[in-house]
Amino acid sequence: xxxxxxxxxxxxxxxxxxxxxxYVLIARFSIxxxxxxxxxxxxxxxxxxxxxxxxxxxxTVGMQYFDTLFIVLAVVECIIGILFLVPKATxxxxxxxxxxMATVCSPLLLxxxxxxxxxxxxxxxxxxxIKNIIIVAVAIGIVASLNPLANKSSSR
Numbered sequence: 001x002x003x004x005x006x007x008x009x010x011x012x013x014x015x016x017x018x019x020x021x022x023y024v025l026i027a028r029f030s031i032x033x034x035x036x037x038x039x040x041x042x043x044x045x046x047x048x049x050x051x052x053x054x055x056x057x058x059x060t061v062g063m064q065y066f067d068t069l070f071i072v073l074a075v076v077e078c079i080i081g082i083l084f085l086v087p088k089a090t091x092x093x094x095x096x097x098x099x100x101m102a103t104v105c106s107p108l109l110l111x112x113x114x115x116x117x118x119x120x121x122x123x124x125x126x127x128x129x130i131k132n133i134i135i136v137a138v139a140i141g142i143v144a145s146l147n148p149l150a151n152k153s154s155s156r
Contacts, residue, residue: 024142031139040074042070076100084142090142094143098136
C-alpha cells in the first residue's frame with residue numbers, strides 16, 4: 001500500500017530538515033546564552049545562586065576563598081559560553097564544561113540541606129542543579145555532530 005503525500009507530511013519534512021541543518025547552531029547559541037548570561041550576573045553581583053555557592057565554599061575550602069572562587073566561577077562560565085560558539089574549541093570546552101558540572105552539581109551531595117526537601121524531592125535550588133542534565137545532553141549532541149576526521153592531519 002502506497003502512503004499518500006499530504007501537506008502535513010511536506011511540512012513535517014521541511015521542519016525536520018531545518019532542524020537537522022540548524023540544531024548544532026541553535027544548541028551552541030543556547031549554551032552560550034545561558035553560560036554567558038549566568039556568568040555575567042555573577043560578575044555583577046546579581047546572582048541568586050550566591051547563598052548556595054557560599055554554603056558550598058564554607059563546607060569545602062573555606063569562606064576566605066569565596067569572593068575569589070565566585071569570580072573565577074563567573075569568568076569560567078562566560079568563557080564556556082564564548083567557546084561553545086567556536087567549533088574548533090568544542091572538545092576542549094566540553095571537558096571544561098564537565099569539570100564545571102562536577103563543581104556546580106556537587107551541592108546535591110555536599111550540602112543536601114540546600115538541595116533536597118526529602119528523599120528524591122529537590123528544593124528549587126536542587127531542581128536548578130538537576131536541570132544541568134539537559135545542558136550536558138545538548139553538549140553531547142554538539143560533540144556527536146563533530147566530524148572525527150576534520151581535526152586529523154595527514155600523517156603521510
